[in-house]
Amino acid sequence: MKVCPNKFPEKSNVVMVGMPGAGKSTIGVLLAKETSFDFLDVDVYIQGQEHRRLQEIIDLEGIEVFKELEEKYLCQIDVDGIVVSTGGSAVYSKKGMQSLAQKGLVIFLKINMQTLEERLGDFSTRGVVIAPGQTFEDLFAERNKLYSEAADIVIECDGKTQDELVVEIVEKVFTGK
Numbered sequence: 001m002k003v004c005p006n007k008f009p010e011k012s013n014v015v016m017v018g019m020p021g022a023g024k025s026t027i028g029v030l031l032a033k034e035t036s037f038d039f040l041d042v043d044v045y046i047q048g049q050e051h052r053r054l055q056e057i058i059d060l061e062g063i064e065v066f067k068e069l070e071e072k073y074l075c076q077i078d079v080d081g082i083v084v085s086t087g088g089s090a091v092y093s094k095k096g097m098q099s100l101a102q103k104g105l106v107i108f109l110k111i112n113m114q115t116l117e118e119r120l121g122d123f124s125t126r127g128v129v130i131a132p133g134q135t136f137e138d139l140f141a142e143r144n145k146l147y148s149e150a151a152d153i154v155i156e157c158d159g160k161t162q163d164e165l166v167v168e169i170v171e172k173v174f175t176g177k
């Protein structure tokens, strides 16, 4: 039986946004298991459609081509009863986010700079969309603004385990506590 995000009956999906390393993919799948929702990781979806790794696309074709592709695939997603974990750069696509938000409750997994650095290590090998010369601090500030604007709900993730975060999201989104 499917549980509905009953605090938000007009929304049939849950959409995770946030910095790379914030936990969108791992917490998204745990949330889907907990709620009997299905799960879609947009990064995995793009790779499956493109038959190549995101890192390869970014390295060989550059970030602008990657962002165009990401927008194309974000706009194709038409689902119900799904936890959708986006890639960290999805918020650069206004059209893509508007499309997801039509039926999706957008959850921003917010995390501080120190935790991100610990989790990401060398982000140049993780395929992060960052402009030449842009510092990670600048990227962090730019992205946080976009995630906050896109979000219906902000979840502060620092110092919390994945399981604690799933419980918190279920309470805020599914049981209305």
Ligand SMILES: Nc1ncnc2c1ncn2[C@@H]1O[C@H](COP(=O)(O)OP(=O)(O)O)[C@@H](O)[C@H]1O
Binding pocket: 018, 019, 020, 021, 022, 023, 024, 025, 026, 027, 085, 119, 157, 160, 161, 162, 165
């Ligand atoms: N709350 C958490 N506490 C500790 N480690 C976490 C937490 N959330 C995610 N992680 C770890 O951080 C890494 C990045 O998580 P991932 O889900 O891939 O992030 P994203 O999809 O946002 O880039 C993974 O190794 C994951 O296990």
Ligand SMILES: O=C(O)C1=C[C@@H](OP(=O)(O)O)[C@@H](O)[C@H](O)C1
Binding pocket: 018, 019, 020, 021, 024, 025, 043, 054, 055, 086, 087, 088, 089, 126, 127, 128, 129, 130
């Ligand atoms: O933030 C980014 O620029 C990106 C994050 C990645 O996803 P995760 O946020 O799941 O790591 C992936 O979409 C791509 O490599 C670009």
Ligand SMILES: [Mg+2]
Binding pocket: 024, 025, 026, 043, 085, 086, 087
């Ligand atoms: Mg991910």
